[in-house]
Amino acid sequence: MARRGTTLGRYLVLGELGSGAMGRVLKAYDETLDRTVALKLLHREAAEQNAERLRREAQALAKLSHPNVVQVYEVRCDRRQWFIAMELVGGQTLREWQEHDRRWRECVAVYLQVGAGLAAAHAVGLVHRDFKPDNCIIDEDGRARILDFGLVGGQPLHGADDEDDPRWSLPKGDLTLTAPGVVMGTPAYMPLEQMDGRGVDARGDQFSFCVSLYEALFGKRPFEGRTFEALRESVFLEMIAAAPKGTRVPARLRGILLRGLSADPEHRWPSMPDLIARLRTFVAPRARRRLVIGLAGGLAVAGVGLARYAEVGFRCEGARERLDGVWDEERRAEVRAAIVGTGLIHAPDVWERVVGPGLDSYASAWVEQHTDACEAARVRQEQSTEVMDLRMGCLHHAKVALDAAVEVLGGADADVVTNAHELVGSLPDLGQCADVETLLDDVAPPRSEDAGAIEDARGALASARAEREAGRYELARARLEEGARVLAAVEYDPVRAELALEEGWLSSVVGDYGASQVSARRALALASRHRQPRRMQEAAHALMFVIGCEEYRAEQALAYREVVEELARSEPLLEIGAASTIACVLHTQGKLDEAIDYHRLAIEEAESIGMRGGPRVATLYNNLGATLLMRGRLDEAEHAHRTALELVRRSLGPHHPHIARSLNNVANVEIAQHRLEEAELDLRQSLAIRLRAFGPEHPDVGESREALGVALWAQERYTEAEVEHRRSLEILEAAFGPYHPHVAGSHNNLANALYGQRRLLESEAEHRKALEIRVRVLEPEHPDIAVSMSNIATAMGTQGRLAEAEAMHRQGIELFERVMGPDHPHLSIMRGALADVLRAKGELPAED
Incomplete structure (x- = not known):
């Protein structure tokens, strides 16, 4: 037995570091190379029976040099004692590290390091066979390394034909300890094939890795079982523990791990690099998410590829030319002329502040993404050509959407100019085209014979979205009907789901909430059938918004809350929308404090990704202000609305009609504070802005007159209030017809002005008209x-x-x-x- 002061080979033993089922670990001094090392002494009987395999492993380990694997210097035998000499690293085990309170992204980032180490080992033919948090160490610099490669190899130390059945050679006690004897490994982290004594390959390490990361993320291992038999049954039946309620870990991340935890190795990820590529998307910046193939081997391949292409002068060029006819100098000039040519007072600001710079920036980002997709595959060789094709397909859809938006802007009218910021802001998020994990998990493309029809349908859908965002709802409906006609001849549910979702939003904005829900539910069913998590989230979000915020059925709406929140995680734009809509539903339910928390969460999320200004953030502040006002926190409500007002002025200019909306909101707070004269001034300014922008008959002018009437009523100037309410009622009836919620509100406010004049029968009659409309349309x-x-x-x-x-x-x-x-x-x-x-x-x- 090696003791302090004795030698093994050229190593002087300094003391014992620990012991385990496979042997002892010593601290030793390498007299030849003047360094301190760790020596792992293997149990003599097992080592002697597998001497030839250990020699092969020594050769393989000598090839393995990776920053996330503890360096093995040699495997040798001295006086019948087999040992492994390896790098001595100070620090804490991965288990000790993850027992502290860690954010889920921190855990993923650290496991990516050790995952890269496993992939490197697999690349030289090694399988760890006992990967677990205890067999990894993190040094003081945060670098994680895998250690304890004493179990590596493609076969168990004793063959499966041994007299003892390996399934019964495991410990009956702690299932987290390495099992001595026939089957090598730790039961709590073992794949099924290893439990059964069958051959284990790199996919077995992948399973153990996923168990370990699942444990780090959720605080418990995925499979339960107090005995080996119970644990094996859980693994065999894939009885995976549910994620803890309220976890912030994205559902898609858990889904990636579930595939790695499959009982059948064929159902797991093809390799560790494939798994790591998907995990990496959760910690890499969205705009730069890439599929890195090969890792240790892939880095070398990428280097060779770069040298080869550089030698022949390969370049990824021509992306800018692909936008010719979509957004080039000619179309830019056409759009500018169309917007400014409307003669609207706010049109020049809309062009100079929103459309011109917004579309220029989008086009530049598109060109950058297109070039990067090409270079990642053909120059840097970080991605496969299949991934490049997926990214290019995504960028093509974005180009179709850009083309549709430019087409609408080129035919600008008052609605288009006023809503141009919504149209530009709704263009597809180009970050999705770099989100390789999502692209790889997307549904299969249509049949080649259907591709033309699907392309036409997508074009009609993009036009419908653009028209809706621009406020031209009849044209949007016509484009949707065109898309439906095209799709009638083909079978491709993913586009049907998109079409149904757009039908749902369009029906919502025109007030047909029943039809909106039918369409959104159809979209949700189609997306669920084809496992499209983003589309599922969007459809559930639409349902929650319409049911809760438009129909005030909060309890039914909140039935969608879990899926809306769960599927939005790690997608900032979806998270912002989810938080805002949940706040809206809670507001209608009267849970105002909780609603305020969600409003603030939406604002924090928006500002954290750089959305610090602009109309969309202004809307979030307006929503917050409305709930604070309802709660009676008037000073905070005023601050929120004035923040929104300033954001709109800064981003859209001093004449934009949206300023009138913010002025109305500020005035509502001033009325509640009994600052009635100030409220009247703000509302008259709001009315003047809308009159200049739209003329006297626009429904937004009717809304401003409605608000002004309320301020006059609050000052007990009932006759003047009546005048404004009658003007508002006339405008709104002409715009929406006699049976519309807005018209009902106008009847209600007119009734209040009449009541103030003690014209009680007339007041009751107007209230009854409001009731009649509401019963009919709500x-x-x-x-x-x-x-x-x-x-x-x-x-x-x-x-x-x-x-x-x-x-x-x-x-x-x-x-x-x-x-x-x-x-x-x-x-x-x-x-x-x-x-x-x-x-x-x-x-x-x-x-x-």
Whole structure:
């Protein structure tokens, strides 16, 4: 037995570092090379029976030099004692490291290091066979290394034909300890084939790696079992533990690990490099996500490839020319002329601040991505040509969308100019075209004979989106119908899902919420059938928005909350949209504090990815302000709305109609603060902006007159308020017809102005018109119906019709509480009105 002061080969033993099932680890001094090393002494009997394999391993290990593998210097035998001499590294084990509170991206980043080490070992024909967190070490610089390659090899140390059945040679106690005897490895991290004593290859290491990373991310291993038999059954049946509730780990990341945890090696990832390439997308910057193939071997290949192409002068050029006719100098001039030529006061700012620089920037990013996709495959050889084709296909779809947007902008009218920022901002995220993991997991392309029809359908779909974002809804509907006709002749569900989702959003913006839900549910079903997680998230998000924010059915809407949040993780734009919509639904439910938290989360996410200004962030601040106002936190609400106002001014210019919207919001806060004169000034400025932009008959002008009327009503200037409300009602009826929610709101506000003048019968009649419209066009359980009931009851009570008033009040309160919940702040107003009636009837004591 080697003791302190004795020698093994040229190594002087300094002491023992530890021991395990496979042998002991000593600290030793290499007298020849003047360095301290670790010596792993293998149990003599096992080593002697496998001497030839150990010699082969020594040759393979000598070829392995990788920054994430502890360097093995030699494998030799001295006086019948086999040992491995290796690099001595100080630090903590990976298990010790991950037992501290670590963010999920930190865990993925560290495991990418050791994954690269495993891939390098596989490249020289080595299999670890006992990978686990205890067999990795992290030094003080954060560099992770794999150690303990004492189990490496393609076959077990004793063959599967040995007398003892390997399935029963494992320990009955702690399943996280390395098992001595026939089957080598640690049961809790073993793949099924290793448990059964069958041959193990690199895919077995992949399984152990996925178990380890799953444990690091979720705090528990994926398979449960107190005994070896129970554990084996869990692995065999793929009974994987559910992710903890509330985890921030993306569902797609868990899905990647689940494939690596398959019981059948054929169902796992083809290799460690394939697995690592997908994991790398979660920690690399989105715009630079690439599939790095080969890792240790691939780096060398990339170097050779670069030298070869440099020698022949290969260049990836011509990307800019591919945008000729889409966004070039000629089309740029056409769009500028179309926008400025509308004569709208805000048109020059829209061109100079939004469209010109926005499309120039998008086109430049497209060219950069196109060039990078080419160079990654053909120059740097970091990606396969298959991946390049996927990226180019994605960029082609983005070009189609850009072309559609330019086409709409080239025919600009008032709606297009006013909504141009929405159109430019809705262009496809080019980062998706560098997200290799998502591209690889996307659905298969259509049959070649259907490709032309699918391309036509995608073009119609892109045009429909552009028209919708520009506010031209009839043209959008026509483009969607065109796309549906084309698709009728082919079978390709992925595009049908996109078409259905766009139909859902279009129906939503025109107020057809029933049709919107039918389309969104169809999109969700198609996306689920073909396992398209992004499309599933978008469809579920649409459903949650329409049901919760438009129809005020918060409980039903929140049924989609988990899938919307889960599938949005690691996708910042989806996360922002999810947080904003959840906040909206919680607002309608009366859970205002929780809604405020989600509004702030959406803003933080947006600013964290560089969206620090612009109309989209302004919208987030406006949403926050509305909820703060409802909560009664007036100073904070004013700050949020003034922030939004400043963002809109800075990004869209001083004359843009969206400034009027922000001024209206600021005025709402000022009314709540009883700063009525200031509110009136802001609202008159809002009205002036919209009159200059649109003329006197535009529905946005009607909205401004509506808001001004409310401010006048708050000042008890009821006659002036009546004038504004009647003008607003005329404009809105002409724009939307007599049966529309906006028209109902105008009747409601006119009724309030008449009530202030004590024209009680006229007031009641207007409230009844509002109720009639709401019952006709809204869901039966809509809270606005309850509000109309309460208003009618108040008018009847003032007329002395107390019994009728009490019955109507109770009906309205019951409906509102059923829809919005018992804690909604508006209920206190409704109950107060009922109490007034009961006091008038003598059923409650008079207030002091």
